[in-house]
Amino acid sequence: MAKNANAARTPEQRSAIAKKAHAARTPEQRSAIAKKAQATLTPEQRSAIAKKRNAARTPEQRSATRKKVWAILTPEQRSALVKKRDAARTPEQRSDMARKANAARTPEQRSAIMKKAWGTRSANREKSLNTKQGFEKDWMSLLSRRHIAIAEAAGKGRSDAQIASSLGIRKHTVKEYLRIIRKTLGVSGRLELVVLVLCGR
Numbered sequence: 001m002a003k004n005a006n007a008a009r010t011p012e013q014r015s016a017i018a019k020k021a022h023a024a025r026t027p028e029q030r031s032a033i034a035k036k037a038q039a040t041l042t043p044e045q046r047s048a049i050a051k052k053r054n055a056a057r058t059p060e061q062r063s064a065t066r067k068k069v070w071a072i073l074t075p076e077q078r079s080a081l082v083k084k085r086d087a088a089r090t091p092e093q094r095s096d097m098a099r100k101a102n103a104a105r106t107p108e109q110r111s112a113i114m115k116k117a118w119g120t121r122s123a124n125r126e127k128s129l130n131t132k133q134g135f136e137k138d139w140m141s142l143l144s145r146r147h148i149a150i151a152e153a154a155g156k157g158r159s160d161a162q163i164a165s166s167l168g169i170r171k172h173t174v175k176e177y178l179r180i181i182r183k184t185l186g187v188s189g190r191l192e193l194v195v196l197v198l199c200g201r
Contacts, residue, residue: 086189086191090159091154091157091158091159091160091190092157092159094157094190094191094194095154095155095156095157095194096157097191098191098194098195098198099157099198101195102195102198102199110199113195113199142184142185143181143184143185146167146177147177147180147181147184149167150163150167150174150177150178150181151178151181151185151193151197152197153166153167154178154190154193154194154197155193155194155197155198157194160174160175160178178190178193181193
């Protein structure tokens with residue numbers, strides 16, 4: 001009987017009834033209903049709903065939602081999310097993001113990032129990081145000419161294929177060189193390498 005009555009209603013009437021019922025529920029009841037409905041959806045349906053909701057929000061609302069979600073994540077979840085987003089980006093996008101982030105930082109913030117990327121160093125090495133020239137000599141002194149060329153090319157946002165083509169070597173060789181460079185400089189990923197190279201310019 002309830003189904004027959006609902007079928008006879010217009011979409012506007014159904015929406016009005018649903019809103020009225022939703023307003024009468026407690027936060028706990030709403031949360032329980034939302035979780036139950038979420039559990040019946042496929043990953044594709046969940047993604048489509050999330051995109052639809054996000055598209056209807058203002059930039060301020062999106063920013064507030066991201067901050068709220070970020071605040072409840074554990075350090076491990078945040079790290080996993082950052083790695084997942086970074087993996088989906090192209091080398092050019094990573095380099096562009098690093099440039100924008102670096103441009104927005106103060107000299108003190110850039111210096112702090114360089115020191116963190118380098119890890120624990122001697123007092124003399126940390127002192128040399130205070131000047132651009134000293135930093136360039138310091139990190140370049142740890143690499144060969146070929147490694148320096150590849151690191152600088154990566155800092156300009158070039159992909160592995162583009163670096164390989166310009167140097168006349170294989171793409172696999174470039175990847176291996178970058179692995180050695182990251183290990184030598186003590187950086188964990190390509191984005192951190194790009195920031196290191198940009199901060200040293």
